[in-house]
Amino acid sequence: MMRGMRTNTQDEILNAAQALAQQRGFNAFSYADISAAIGIRKASIHYHFPSKEDLELALLLRYVEQFDEALLAIDQSADPPALKLRRYGELYRRTLSLGAICLCGMMASDIAALPAMLRAPLAEFFVTQTNWLGGVLEAGRRNGEFVFAGDSVLRARSVLASLQGGLIVARALQDAALFDALVDDLLAGIGHR
Amino acid sequence: MMRGMRTNTQDEILNAAQALAQQRGFNAFSYADISAAIGIRKASIHYHFPSKEDLELALLLRYVEQFDEALLAIDQSADPPALKLRRYGELYRRTLSLGAICLCGMMASDIAALPAMLRAPLAEFFVTQTNWLGGVLEAGRRNGEFVFAGDSVLRARSVLASLQGGLIVARALQDAALFDALVDDLLAGIGHR
DNA sequence: GTCTATAAACTGATAGAC
């Protein structure tokens, strides 16, 4: 047994909790909901995650980890920047099909009710994303694919904010095409033809 | 006494509830919080708003009403489209200073936990906003201020989504300048120089 | 590790006096 390996139960709990959190928000589901979803008693969930704050932190750290891996996969391709951007958009787009939004977008929208312990890692997620996006934007500008003025990381912050908002509004209007059109508009906005 | 006029208490309750909802989210505050905020007993709040769903609906309808008035005020000016867009952005920007986001953006992010009764009026808010924004975009394109391709109302949906996401991300990073830069980028994206 | 049982606090909500 590998050190640091998660048990199946822990993963099942996290999977169920993540789906609930991305769909309803972290303040709109309970240990009872997870219990019902995976067929385990509430007390058993507390064994793995003593407090809800522990659960929320584990959820966030795992999400960040998974997202970092997805960025790495895109980086390891030889895709041109515009395609990398589209693949990045698809990471978010997939959640829409599940009636969910980005876990970090959800946590950010509820930030005033978020345990203080989670604020730094949450902010770090957004910084990581904007730095990565900024690199892609800069590479595209350098090879002539993109045309835009100003700092690429600053621009990346607008791109990230747009994607996060796109998920929320598209889901509210039950219109995933809104999100697809948003990605097109983002590319058009940075001069991609 | 005018018919349909709200009592002071009702307004105080709605004011407190709105601040709490825009800061924490509707599922992260209780009647006890309102009670503490304005110095009234919980039972008295139930007298004005029997159920929390009643309160949430009243909150949404009043917000829509206030927003419509703000749009009208912008319309009645002779400002050029680009300035109208900036004034629209300022409507959102103001909430940031209060540590809040758009009430409808908040409700949209929690939509899976939202009472079914509120979904239609919430969607209507977004439709109203995009129609209004589409008109401004179209006017700007016609007078040469803006340059962009495609349907102006579709484009307006991207603009609205960006603003909503901008509020959420800017607040999470405690950096209101992110939102200001986003507005600039939106204008640049529709060809405004 | 999972269970039953239970606790303590909080939630939305109601009854009835003033």
Next chain:
DNA sequence: GTCTATCAGTTTATAGAC
């Protein structure tokens, strides 16, 4: 209209048997 008092249900969390 506002209050006190109270309710039933839910929430997070713990104790202890298996």
